[in-house]
Amino acid sequence: MQELLVKATLETIYMVAASTFFAVVGGLPLGILLVVTEPNHILENSVVHKILSVIINITRSIPFIILLVTIIPFTKLLVGTFIGTTAAIVPLSVAAMPFFARIVESSLKEVDYGVIEAALAMGSSPGQIIFKVLLPEARASLTLGITITIINLIGYSAMAGAIGGGGLGDVAIRYGYHRRDTVVLTATVIILVGLVQLIQFTGDLIARKLNKK
Amino acid sequence: MIKIENLTKIYTHPQTKEKIVALQNVNLEIKSGEIFGIIGPSGAGKSTFIRCLNLLEKPTSGSVWIDGEDITKLSGQQLREKRKQIGMIFQHFNLMSSRTVWQNVAYPMEIAGVDKKTIAQRVEELLELVGLNDKAQVYPAQLSGGQKQRVGIARALANNPKLLLCDEATSALDPQTTKSILQLLLEINRKLKITIILITHEMAVIREICDRVAVINESNIVEINSVLSVFTSPQANITKEFAANGGENFPIETVKLKPGERLYKLSFVGESAEKPIISSAIKKLGIEVNILYANIDRLKDIPFGTLIITVGGSPQQIEQTEQFFTQQGLKMEVLADAGIAR
Numbered sequence: 001m002q003e004l005l006v007k008a009t010l011e012t013i014y015m016v017a018a019s020t021f022f023a024v025v026g027g028l029p030l031g032i033l034l035v036v037t038e039p040n041h042i043l044e045n046s047v048v049h050k051i052l053s054v055i056i057n058i059t060r061s062i063p064f065i066i067l068l069v070t071i072i073p074f075t076k077l078l079v080g081t082f083i084g085t086t087a088a089i090v091p092l093s094v095a096a097m098p099f100f101a102r103i104v105e106s107s108l109k110e111v112d113y114g115v116i117e118a119a120l121a122m123g124s125s126p127g128q129i130i131f132k133v134l135l136p137e138a139r140a141s142l143t144l145g146i147t148i149t150i151i152n153l154i155g156y157s158a159m160a161g162a163i164g165g166g167g168l169g170d171v172a173i174r175y176g177y178h179r180r181d182t183v184v185l186t187a188t189v190i191i192l193v194g195l196v197q198l199i200q201f202t203g204d205l206i207a208r209k210l211n212k213k
Numbered sequence: 214m215i216k217i218e219n220l221t222k223i224y225t226h227p228q229t230k231e232k233i234v235a236l237q238n239v240n241l242e243i244k245s246g247e248i249f250g251i252i253g254p255s256g257a258g259k260s261t262f263i264r265c266l267n268l269l270e271k272p273t274s275g276s277v278w279i280d281g282e283d284i285t286k287l288s289g290q291q292l293r294e295k296r297k298q299i300g301m302i303f304q305h306f307n308l309m310s311s312r313t314v315w316q317n318v319a320y321p322m323e324i325a326g327v328d329k330k331t332i333a334q335r336v337e338e339l340l341e342l343v344g345l346n347d348k349a350q351v352y353p354a355q356l357s358g359g360q361k362q363r364v365g366i367a368r369a370l371a372n373n374p375k376l377l378l379c380d381e382a383t384s385a386l387d388p389q390t391t392k393s394i395l396q397l398l399l400e401i402n403r404k405l406k407i408t409i410i411l412i413t414h415e416m417a418v419i420r421e422i423c424d425r426v427a428v429i430n431e432s433n434i435v436e437i438n439s440v441l442s443v444f445t446s447p448q449a450n451i452t453k454e455f456a457a458n459g460g461e462n463f464p465i466e467t468v469k470l471k472p473g474e475r476l477y478k479l480s481f482v483g484e485s486a487e488k489p490i491i492s493s494a495i496k497k498l499g500i501e502v503n504i505l506y507a508n509i510d511r512l513k514d515i516p517f518g519t520l521i522i523t524v525g526g527s528p529q530q531i532e533q534t535e536q537f538f539t540q541q542g543l544k545m546e547v548l549a550d551a552g553i554a555r
Contacts, residue, residue, distance in 0.1 A: 039227070118307035121267055121378075122321040122368075123296035132324070136311045212352040213310045 001184060004171060009191055011085045012167035015160065016153045018089045023096035023149055030056065030097065031104020032130055042116065042126045056098040064095050064156050068163060088157065088165030096153055103145035107138040140211035147203025151196050158192070168192055214245040214408060215266070215376070220275035222261050235261040237432040239275070243410060245375075248402050250423035250440070251412040252455055258432045259412040263380050266410065267299045268292060279376065297325050300369030300407075304381035306361040308353040314340070314364050315349040321371040339367040343397065359390035366397060370405070377401070379411035383418055395421045399513075416455045420444070420512050428452045440512050445480055445544055463506050463521050470551035474525040476505075480544040486516040490541050498533050501525040521548070 036042050037049040068091045075082045075090040111134055119133045158169025168188045176185025220239040223232050235258045243249045253259045264270035276283045284295055308317050318339050322332045340346045343363040353361055369377055383391040399422045402409050419426050426443050428436040435449040447456040468476055495502055506521035524534055538545050
């Protein structure tokens with residue numbers, strides 16, 4: 001049983017880590033673009049802003065379990081199969097990307113526009129404003145946003161497990177639900193709770209260190 | 214050096230399409246090296262005005278000439294280069310909370326591509342200038358308002374601008390801190406020969422450091438003059454309100470003049486403020502004087518005072534007194550006259 005749980009935990013960590021990576025890589029630019037194209041922001045562009053916003057809303061309104069099934073052809077195309085932990089990373093990333101984009105949007109909006117104006121007045125280019133002002137000023141809030149995204153992904157990864165994605169969710173369903181093995185079920189829940197606690201604690205700690213306000 | 218021609222700014226409400234005129238055909242010339250103040254009540258358009266000078270606000274029409282260049286015609290890249298030569302400080306300081314004092318001051322040089330060694334040297338110099346060497350590694354959150362504004366000033370001066378814009382720079386500070394920040398601005402103006410344009414709603418700020426002032430009201434400049442003239446002979450009504458120094462509110466109607474007495478308001482400027490004019494008048498002309506109100510202020514370096522007095526005597530004495538006051542360079546206004554003594 002121990003071996004089973006260790007393997008499942010590692011699988012969960014692998015899925016969550018990889019999909020967090022893709023969510024950040026994809027969601028961060030989307031979130032930045034959402035903010036800077038807003039009316040009266042540094043790269044105001046209502047067409048881009050509206051299109052992005054609609055796409056993000058559509059993706060976010062699809063329940064994860066349905067998204068998981070709908071994008072099977074896409075997953076197959078990318079990974080070659082739709083079963084297994086690596087395959088689960090695709091729907092997890094697709095679901096987390098727009099979620100994280102919205103998180104980035106709200107974090108960046110917290111940055112006082114006066115600071116951006118001061119940077120503009122000093123002759124900063126839009127790129128300099130994004131990388132030297134917006135992102136550093138929002139870093140504590142972004143860290144908390146990543147924390148929330150990771151925790152969400154742990155939850156989603158359990159669902160991915162339900163359709164053969166592996167990981168703790170998979171074990172919980174196969175052993176805990178189908179075989180009524182309450183010991184394994186309890187063990188997976190305890191591990192999940194521990195993981196979430198650890199991640200939240202670490203996220204809070206880093207955010208506190210980064211916050212100079 | 215700076216010439217503003219027919220500057221107009223009209224805001225259009227995004228939903229209702231209602232138009233709000235913030236500035237209407239403003240014309241103004243500001244000389245190199247002067248401290249130019251713009252005063253007006255809130256909503257008069259002064260903040261819009263100063264923000265048009267570095268195009269944080271894009272004028273609806275008109276030109277802004279800075280050193281022979283119309284900045285409203287510049288491209289994005291040209292404008293960014295121009296902005297590096299214009300410093301600006303803000304009411305709420307707008308420092309980056311994630312950067313230390315040192316890093317905040319270094320920022321404008323970083324984006325201008327100055328090499329690291331020069332930046333380090335220049336930051337030290339600037340912090341020395343504003344008196345914050347010991348706070349270099351501190352984050353803005355740990356500073357007081359006055360210290361934050363000093364960082365703002367150091368940052369604004371980093372790329373050696375020839376022009377410094379101050380957008381209500383002291384409005385969030387207490388009177389004492391305001392004074393020290395104004396003294397710092399005056400020192401910078403004298404030491405670095407930098408032109409300073411400031412907007413404020415406080416006449417005390419204008420009085421403390423400005424050479425000339427424009428009074429803005431309802432989207433227009435209603436008066437441009439030297440600070441001295443604005444205080445001694447304000448023209449527009451709004452200017453009179455701003456220039457009020459207490460004497461205006463003197464309750465004239467409560468004064469009961471005896472026959473032969475006249476009530477005067479005297480303003481004196483510069484040297485005449487230091488001469489014992491009243492006591493000489495009493496000794497020389499044998500009149501009776503009663504001082505009801507007296508106030509002395511300073512306009513930058515010039516003392517400036519207001520007196521409200523009654524003078525009693527024969528018609529001849531009164532006439533001589535008035536001549537004497539005029540000779541001494543006082544500005545005189547008769548507020549009430551009780552008629553000739555019987």
